[in-house]
Amino acid sequence: MIDPRVQSLCDEFEVRIVPKSAYPGPGETRAVGTLQKIISRQGMEHARLVMTTLAETENNKASLDQAAFGAASGLIRARPADVEDASKWLAVWDATPVGELQWISQDLRGVFPLNAVLAGMIYERVWRAFGPRSIQPDLLDDRRRT
Numbered sequence: 001m002i003d004p005r006v007q008s009l010c011d012e013f014e015v016r017i018v019p020k021s022a023y024p025g026p027g028e029t030r031a032v033g034t035l036q037k038i039i040s041r042q043g044m045e046h047a048r049l050v051m052t053t054l055a056e057t058e059n060n061k062a063s064l065d066q067a068a069f070g071a072a073s074g075l076i077r078a079r080p081a082d083v084e085d086a087s088k089w090l091a092v093w094d095a096t097p098v099g100e101l102q103w104i105s106q107d108l109r110g111v112f113p114l115n116a117v118l119a120g121m122i123y124e125r126v127w128r129a130f131g132p133r134s135i136q137p138d139l140l141d142d143r144r145r146t
Contacts (some may be wrong), residue, residue: 001031002017002032003035003036003039005036005039005044005047006032006035006036008037009039009044009047009048009051011049011053011089012048012051013031013051013052013056014027014055014100015027015028015051015055015064016028016029017030017112018030018031020121022063024062024065026061026062026064026072027055027061027064027065029064030064030065030116031064031065031066031069033066033089034065034066034069034070035047035069035092036114038050038069038073038111042062042073042077046073047078049083050069050072050073050074050076053072053076053093054068054069054072054093056090056134057090057096058091058095059094059097060093060096060098060099060100062099063098063099065102066114066115067102067105067114067115067117067118068098068102068137069101069109069115070113070114070115070116070118070119071115071116071118071119071122072122074115074116074119075119075123075126076080078123079130079137080099081130082092082126082129082130085130088129088130091129092125092126092129092130095125096122096125098118098122101118101121101122102114102118104117104121105117105121
């Protein structure tokens, strides 16, 4: 049975829960256990922020899995001051191809926890937006934004 809190959260964000045997499409998840752990450990408001970060940003609605939920949750806990600037936080996630990063992270499956790998790749983008170089970027950086 699905935890009613998880069902309520998914309903709120129009995310459909699919069986573990199904491959989730955009707007679908099978990471019910992960969401339940996030709610139990961090609370419903934190879980809403995790879901907002993924389900309501561009191109990330197909990335609603265990690794992405874990990465978003960890980054929210690690960078609370960044999250306070909600529009900038969501803009960073809008510009982040989470699905592509998930695909790249699969090379490290079994060596490292995938949520940690994914969080590291996303953090590099968060750091560029909120870190010390966000005001004056390195002009020789090949990944700088124009």
